[in-house]
Amino acid sequence: MSNPVVHIANLNLHYAATAVLCDLNWRVYSGEHWIIAGKSGSGKSSLAKAMVKLEKSSGEASFHFDPENSMPPLAYYVANWYQFANLEGDRNFYYQQRYNKQQQNDTLTVYADLLHFGQKHQLDFHDAEPILLALGFENCRQTQLIELSSGEHKKLQLVQALWLSPQLLILDEPYTGLDKRSRARLNTMLDEMANAGSTLILITNDRDIPSSINRFAQIENGQLNAVADFNDIKQDEERQRKPFPYFLQKAPVVDSDTMISLHNVSVRYGEKEVLKNISWKVKVGEKWLLQGPNGSGKSTLLSLLNGDHPQAYANDIALFGKKRGSGESIWDIKQKIGIISPELHWYFDKNATVWHAIASGFYDSIGWFLQVKYEEKKQIEQLLDFFDLLEDKDKLLHTLPLGKQRLALLARTIIKNPQLLILDEPCQGLDRSQTAHFNAVLDELSSYGKTLIYVGHYESQLPSCLDNRLVLEKGEVVILEYA
Incomplete structure (x- = not known):
């Protein structure tokens, strides 16, 4: 041979x-x-x-x-x-x-x-x-x-x-x-x-x-x-379901019946138009699937919603009932949003432990956090237990297997029970068992009055709670479906 x-x-x-x-x-x-x-x-x-x-x-x-x-x-x-x-x-x-x-x-x-x-x-x-x-x-x-x-x-x-x-x-x-x-x-x-x-x-x-x-x-x-x-090939064992922490079983306190309102929103970099005349409304409690091929403008659209994109001020955008540029700070916006994205995962502080990563969700930082309060510590411990991360809490986040990293970041996303959840391809790299567990958690979480925007390419890997759909292509809306 x-x-x-x-x-x-x-x-x-x-x-x-x-x-x-x-x-x-x-x-x-x-x-x-x-x-x-x-x-x-x-x-x-x-x-x-x-x-x-x-x-x-x-x-x-x-x-x-x-x-x-x-x-x-x-x-x-x-x-x-x-x-x-x-x-x-x-x-x-x-x-x-x-x-x-x-x-x-x-x-x-x-x-x-x-x-x-x-x-x-x-x-x-x-x-x-x-x-x-x-x-x-x-x-x-x-x-x-x-x-x-x-x-x-x-x-x-x-x-x-x-x-x-x-x-x-x-x-x-x-x-x-x-x-x-x-x-x-x-x-x-x-x-x-x-x-x-x-x-x-x-x-x-x-x-x-x-x-x-x-x-x-x-x-x-x-x-x-x-x-x-x-x-x-063996997959990760199916996780045993646990009762949701009580603080997440309450519907978030909201400021408006409309979470997001976009009217003819466009974003341009020089000659390149990334978004073209996007109009979209998301109301309290709605669960949206956001789709589109790579480069269609999904990431740019989400950056307008979470306060990161400076061109938000040049557009007709209202978040949580307030028009952008009317006096609210980026931190006022972020306090009402929980987000997971591949970019956030990639840029996350490499020195953050699992405990620190979850705690940082209270302050919308990338790993850094202030002194947490007693009630906040209790919530962190509840989520560590719920996601079976107690034994990993003092380990550096980036040293954990990918599945556990994603669960820790989901815990960070929901730790403050935000008004709006934005989950951008949260199951990248997970196997079928991990994806099923992740989406089952989202389905139950969404039943407590949460508003959700979920980015995902494959219908077989999506949570069942999604009932509205927005599809972008080349920066334009090509499908807008309401339940």
């Missing part, structure tokens, strides 16, 4: 005193294309990072590339998050910075970033053009990196990977933030790469995968175990 493309022997990886990978052995041969899936926190991403020396480990991890293959003899890893820097190489960004026009020019444009990538790997930019077109990313060339949504950041990562077309491609959560059309086109291009001689390794619990995938595995007790089929 020929040499394996991937040869891993006795690989060990520890985080502090916790063993993640224990004498793990794995071989991947030419023609094999793998999915690694399974339980949150089992070590899937750690394995991928250890393979490409991004995590310190012991043991052997080597690659054997085909000298007759015209593809670059490289193992290329695409991380879950896109780690970009400003022009000085600094990555210390803050959440609202992407809407601050005075600081947006601090990062490269998509085009400049791709040119830099192409020069580094000696690639012809003309070969990237059809990939940009296929992923619907061609109109983002002059967009600053800091302005991109999570789905657009993922597209930039994928354009680079597909353009490079290495002999071994490792994709960690490749579908994060992508709309349905982009996922289908990505799978087509990955199949083309596989047929051309590339070996694929995808880390995902998503079931909509390339047809070329022919091997499946999960990590259990630090070992990689192959299984016959995706359905044989």
Whole structure:
């Protein structure tokens, strides 16, 4: 038998005193294309990072590339998050910075970033053009990196990977933030790469995968175990339902019967019009699904609602019964809103413990908080117990498995029992069991008079409480459905 493309022997990886990978052995041969899936926190991403020396480990991890293959003899890893820097190489960004026009020019444009990538790997930019077109990313060339949504950041990562077309491609959560059309086109291009001689390794619990995938595995007790089929991969155990904390069983005190009122709202960056004449009303207790392809304007619309976007003052927008610019501060608005978004998750303070992260919801900060009151401490403890996070409360949020991070951020979102909940793709990266649990919590929470705006691409992954729908495309409303 020929040499394996991937040869891993006795690989060990520890985080502090916790063993993640224990004498793990794995071989991947030419023609094999793998999915690694399974339980949150089992070590899937750690394995991928250890393979490409991004995590310190012991043991052997080597690659054997085909000298007759015209593809670059490289193992290329695409991380879950896109780690970009400003022009000085600094990555210390803050959440609202992407809407601050005075600081947006601090990062490269998509085009400049791709040119830099192409020069580094000696690639012809003309070969990237059809990939940009296929992923619907061609109109983002002059967009600053800091302005991109999570789905657009993922597209930039994928354009680079597909353009490079290495002999071994490792994709960690490749579908994060992508709309349905982009996922289908990505799978087509990955199949083309596989047929051309590339070996694929995808880390995902998503079931909509390339047809070329022919091997499946999960990590259990630090070992990689192959299984016959995706359905044989174990998911996180179904959580036992607990009674909701009493303070969340009360309908929030509201200021107006209308939460949101937008009339002919438009947002423009120079010649680029991101939103065009948006009119929309959200009344107390309504549950809305907000949809649209990547780049349709969803993130910009939400930034107008949560007080982060400065162009809100130039538009006819009323929040909680008050017109923007009539004297209320951004903190007055944020006090009435609980929000989860991929961007908030990405920018969250890396020094925040789970307890601090939840407590920061009282003050609408990204991890930082003031001295909390006795009643607030009780609410934090109740939510820690409700979400089974008590044993994790003193751990750094970013060290937890993704599923637990999302639950902690949901706890942060609801800790003050806000008038309006805005949940922007809260189930990205979660498996079916985690998503079902998350959405069941939302369904029960919404029954207590909550008003909800939920962003999600896939109907099969949505909470059942949603009964109104707004769909954007190219910055315009194309569907507006009321219950």
